[in-house]
Amino acid sequence: MKMTVDEKIICPYCHREMTKWACPPESTWGEGVHYICFNDECSYYVRGWAWMMEKYAVHASYRYHFNPITGERGPIPVWDGNALKNAIIED
Ligand SMILES: [Zn+2]
Numbered sequence: 775m776k777m778t779v780d781e782k783i784i785c786p787y788c789h790r791e792m793t794k795w796a797c798p799p800e801s802t803w804g805e806g807v808h809y810i811c812f813n814d815e816c817s818y819y820v821r822g823w824a825w826m827m828e829k830y831a832v833h834a835s836y837r838y839h840f841n842p843i844t845g846e847r848g849p850i851p852v853w854d855g856n857a858l859k860n861a862i863i864e865d
Pocket of ligand 1 (some may be wrong): 812
C-alpha cells in the first residue's frame with residue numbers, strides 16, 4: 775500500500791490533524807517520520823497529567839503518537855508542554 779506524504783492523520787481523541795514529528799534515531803520508537811497530537815486541549819493529553827500523578831506521582835503526561843512505519847499507536851511521554859516540539863517537521 776502506498777502512503778502519500780501529505781496524507782492527513784487525525785487524532786482519534788480530539789479529531790485534530792496530527793503533527794509530523796521526526797523521531798530521534800537514538801529513541802526506542804524507531805526512526806523516521808511519526809505523528810504526534812500536539813493539541814494542548816486534547817483529552818488524551820489533558821487526562822494524562824492526572825493519570826501520571828495518580829499512578830506514578832510524577833509531573834508528566836503523554837501525547838497521542840502514531841508510527842506509520844510500524845502502525846503502532848499509543849502514548850509518548852512528555853514532561854512539559856513543550857517537550858518533543860523541537861523535532862516537529864514544518865510543512
Ligand atoms: Zn489529540
